[in-house]
Amino acid sequence: MSEVETRHHRLYDALRARICLLDYPPGTKLGEEALAAEFGVSRTPVRRVLARLSDEGLVETRHGIGTIVTDVEPAELAHVYALRMELAELVGRLSPCPPEPEMLERIRAMLTRAEALARNPEARAFAELNAAFFDESLALTGNTPLAETAERLYFQTARIWLARIGALDLSRECESFVAEIRETLAALEAGDVMAAALVRRAHVSMSFTRLKGAEGAAEAAGG
Amino acid sequence: MSEVETRHHRLYDALRARICLLDYPPGTKLGEEALAAEFGVSRTPVRRVLARLSDEGLVETRHGIGTIVTDVEPAELAHVYALRMELAELVGRLSPCPPEPEMLERIRAMLTRAEALARNPEARAFAELNAAFFDESLALTGNTPLAETAERLYFQTARIWLARIGALDLSRECESFVAEIRETLAALEAGDVMAAALVRRAHVSMSFTRLKGAEGAAEAAGG
């Protein structure tokens, strides 16, 4: 990979992570000059990265105003979740890849961390571990376009889910996550990728149901 | 829409169409300077569009060499088709939208044009009509992320299909297309979006099968 591409990825990954972990919550204004100074480059490569984030819908750039981290409307959120559920299942049906031993080892390590997290819940550590687990799940399909699509959709809504997690029961979310990793591990150790995919689909569905419930409760309470 | 965005879309749509209709076949070098001169802008907005096309995988930009229209490997092609089939079905399951009368009218007009094309096959006109029909099909779902994903995948492989169409029986492709429009129209006139989605899935599948058959025949013949 060329040095240009390396730097682009470094910038892109850093900004995307900050957006999705709410270091930059929706509405945050990202100054080209400030980012350029922080990363030790000029405005040009920064603008290249912001353009990509804009094409992907994570930020919105407007002439004379700035580059602002976007929010996601509830209707759009529902659509993304509905699609993510279907894609999760497709991971088990289109070119499923049996997991390598190293992958199982990594997931076991995640389970340990998740269990510790469940005993001592913390939103940000939860979000990071969740993202890492999602990243592993993408390796279960050899269908590259499917993996790329699933990843894009995950990053489009991860930050919204994290933003609303205060309204949810964080410890309950952690419990559910631990259960998901356990069930996934059992499926993968049996070599059943389809079962792992169905577990994931079920948990995406439940996660969205809890999200909707929390939203409804917040609205009913006048929030 | 701002003037900046308007120009961006004009450039983007133009270049994407040229790539997908094989005005720029894979391997073509797109010069920033030349495009800037043709569209009466400087290199900057051209580079903005080429960056987007690069992120979407339609071109590949390399320092010191140029921006080159990509090709798609057979394995990748198979993955994209497999995914497109599934997404075609999802159009009927996720937020299906009953078609408006104007849409039916437009599809009837397409049927007429397709029938004329079947009597007098022509690859480029076929490709354009096919793209227009696909565009209409996206309106059948209210799930925006699904529609956007389906569109991206369509544009990733449309040019490959068109490039290989010489190896196929063009008149047979036209016949199949006429049949697809007829069946789709029947389904939509009955208000059955799911049936229309299944028709589409079936035809995407058959199209890929014919493509594989032609590839295999070409290889067997030593091509």
Place this chain on the structure above:
DNA sequence: TAGGATTTGTGCGTATGTATT
């Protein structure tokens, strides 16, 4: 091997658009 031609990447000054006072 060297050097010139060509092409993209970068840096920065300027133009343009927006919001606020």
Place this chain on the structure above:
DNA sequence: TAATACATACGCACAAATCCT
């Protein structure tokens, strides 16, 4: 309403990379 501040969009000149002779 006008002026000012500030941010992005643009265009150009130069640097860096590649190819060909």
